[in-house]
Amino acid sequence: MSDTYEEFWHTELSLTVGSWDLSLDLRHWVNDGLMAFFFFVVGLEIRREWDLGELRERRRIATPVVAALGGMIVPSLIYVAFTFGTSDVRGWGIVMGTDTAFALGVLALAGRRAGPRIRTFVLTLMVIDDIVALTVIALVYTDAVSFPALLVALGLFGVVLVMRWAQVQNGVAYFLVGSCLWIAMLASGVHPTIAGVALGLLATAYIPSREDLERLGTLWRMFREQPTPAIARAAEARVRNAVSPNERLQHLFNPWVSLLVVPIFALANAGVTFSTEVVSDAASSRITLGILFGLVVGKLVGITGATWLASRRWLGRFPLTLPWSQLVGAAAVSGIGFTVSLLIADISFDGVRLEDAKIGILAASVLASALSFVVFRLIPKLPERVSARGEDQIVPEIIDLADPVDPQRDHIRGSEDAPITLVEYSDFECEYCGQSEAVVRELLQAYGADLRYVFRHLPLREVHESAEFAAEAAEAAGVQGKFWEMHDLLFAHNDALTFLDMVDYAEDIGLDVDQFTRQLQSRAFAIRVARDVESADASDVPGTPTFFVNGHRYHGAYDLNALRAVIDREAREIARREAGRSSDH
Numbered sequence: 001m002s003d004t005y006e007e008f009w010h011t012e013l014s015l016t017v018g019s020w021d022l023s024l025d026l027r028h029w030v031n032d033g034l035m036a037f038f039f040f041v042v043g044l045e046i047r048r049e050w051d052l053g054e055l056r057e058r059r060r061i062a063t064p065v066v067a068a069l070g071g072m073i074v075p076s077l078i079y080v081a082f083t084f085g086t087s088d089v090r091g092w093g094i095v096m097g098t099d100t101a102f103a104l105g106v107l108a109l110a111g112r113r114a115g116p117r118i119r120t121f122v123l124t125l126m127v128i129d130d131i132v133a134l135t136v137i138a139l140v141y142t143d144a145v146s147f148p149a150l151l152v153a154l155g156l157f158g159v160v161l162v163m164r165w166a167q168v169q170n171g172v173a174y175f176l177v178g179s180c181l182w183i184a185m186l187a188s189g190v191h192p193t194i195a196g197v198a199l200g201l202l203a204t205a206y207i208p209s210r211e212d213l214e215r216l217g218t219l220w221r222m223f224r225e226q227p228t229p230a231i232a233r234a235a236e237a238r239v240r241n242a243v244s245p246n247e248r249l250q251h252l253f254n255p256w257v258s259l260l261v262v263p264i265f266a267l268a269n270a271g272v273t274f275s276t277e278v279v280s281d282a283a284s285s286r287i288t289l290g291i292l293f294g295l296v297v298g299k300l301v302g303i304t305g306a307t308w309l310a311s312r313r314w315l316g317r318f319p320l321t322l323p324w325s326q327l328v329g330a331a332a333v334s335g336i337g338f339t340v341s342l343l344i345a346d347i348s349f350d351g352v353r354l355e356d357a358k359i360g361i362l363a364a365s366v367l368a369s370a371l372s373f374v375v376f377r378l379i380p381k382l383p384e385r386v387s388a389r390g391e392d393q394i395v396p397e398i399i400d401l402a403d404p405v406d407p408q409r410d411h412i413r414g415s416e417d418a419p420i421t422l423v424e425y426s427d428f429e430c431e432y433c434g435q436s437e438a439v440v441r442e443l444l445q446a447y448g449a450d451l452r453y454v455f456r457h458l459p460l461r462e463v464h465e466s467a468e469f470a471a472e473a474a475e476a477a478g479v480q481g482k483f484w485e486m487h488d489l490l491f492a493h494n495d496a497l498t499f500l501d502m503v504d505y506a507e508d509i510g511l512d513v514d515q516f517t518r519q520l521q522s523r524a525f526a527i528r529v530a531r532d533v534e535s536a537d538a539s540d541v542p543g544t545p546t547f548f549v550n551g552h553r554y555h556g557a558y559d560l561n562a563l564r565a566v567i568d569r570e571a572r573e574i575a576r577r578e579a580g581r582s583s584d585h
Helices: 002-009 026-051 058-083 087-095 100-113 116-139 147-165 171-188 193-200 210-225 229-242 245-269 276-283 286-310 324-333 339-348 351-381 431-450 467-479 483-492 499-508 513-521 526-538 560-584
Strands: 012-017 020-025 411-414 420-426 451-457 546-549
Touching: 002 026, 020 026, 026 116, 026 171, 026 193, 026 245, 026 339, 058 087, 058 116, 058 286, 087 116, 087 286, 087 339, 087 351, 100 116, 100 324, 100 351, 116 193, 116 324, 116 339, 147 171, 147 193, 171 193, 210 229, 245 339, 276 351, 286 324, 286 351, 324 351, 339 351, 411 431, 411 483, 420 431, 420 560, 431 451, 431 483, 431 560, 451 526, 467 483, 467 499, 467 513, 467 526, 483 499, 499 513, 546 560
Parallel strands: 420 451
Antiparallel strands: 012 020, 411 451, 420 546
């Protein structure tokens, strides 16, 4: 069915408005049109890493940048070595990029052998890969540039910037201007997917501020009292703006890109006629061999070699983000080119040469996946002194918790010397905090001396009228050595938090009730509660419950299995580091 397949993707599809006509075959509608959405999501991911991820500390970028450049330069040189002296050398950009989705999928299949720091490193590496690959597409794989059309595209990009400055929220307006920008880029001769990544980079990422959430709570109360269309629209706008544009757009486009755009792109571009003759020709093709060795060998050698050079004292001794054994695994998985490689192959070649390139890309993706599985299976079997080599150069992880745990001030359950610390910002009147409290109890019982739990106050006054008063009551009980007893009662009866209820609870747990009531009435512990609120603000905590595991913000469900998976992962990482240190001695 190969002839039918090719005929289908060469079917012309035209868009005509009056005398204006845009005509492309189906494959180019996919590669130039649908893939603009793919690269739009890539731009969103790059911006999110820049605002909230590993790239938010700019000094950490040095090592991944060097590794990424090595992982692009060495594969390109290998490809050039295979095709030197022929016109096939034009395809050197095919071996530059790494397919983010497939590489992270392989890491997910590798399971616990590929820890969170490997995933973060690979993601950072691919962000840099994508930036450079897109730049190469724009500058190198553009035969003729129409400068008038390019100026129009730049003008339209300026319109988008003005719309952002004016805080235009209408998605249809952005879609229309973005579509015109895409058409202008197509007319300019520069690959139009650049328009997608450029627009994605404009979408800022941030954690919702508590001030916005408080204003939203005020609007919600107003709407309950006066359910008018005007207040409903204001509340709707406030809800939308509380979540960053980056997160909203990723939530909207990620499923479509993952489940529709990428599969259609693969269907349109990965088709190869497999026959004895075709495979035999590809096996001896310079293009196929250059791509195969470039991606599988070049990525591995380039990333590890460049990182080794960067870590030398005479080159500045940049800090590592992974021990060497894990770095090799990350470099191996980076040999999966696929999406970006197929895109550049389609730009570079046609006919038999394109078929050879596709076979090389597919074979390299399979081999790189297999190689990475082998590496990750071997890492646990290596001697500790080998697997932990490079630990002394590893840069500390970014800590999200701004205010470190202080045993003299914080309320702690569990061993103070526990290797894993779970910090929760909570609200006694919050229903979800009450549900998570039962989960925390199970975790403390399951992990014993390996886990300590720290409770911090974050009363959401705008939605929970009694929460601040309950927090002060818990502190008043804490002065008499009964903080946790009061804590448990407040969560058990979080629908009964009046002054008289507090007095009853104080009697139940055997407090000096006169002292307790005097301190409550004088608000003696308002400053203590406010200090926890300030620490929550410093850590950008938007609401409750919010958890931190060893200083790292927890994103996910508040059920036992989800939290346990994160704690288990942290425990394995600690055990590995301890084993590395003991082997050094």
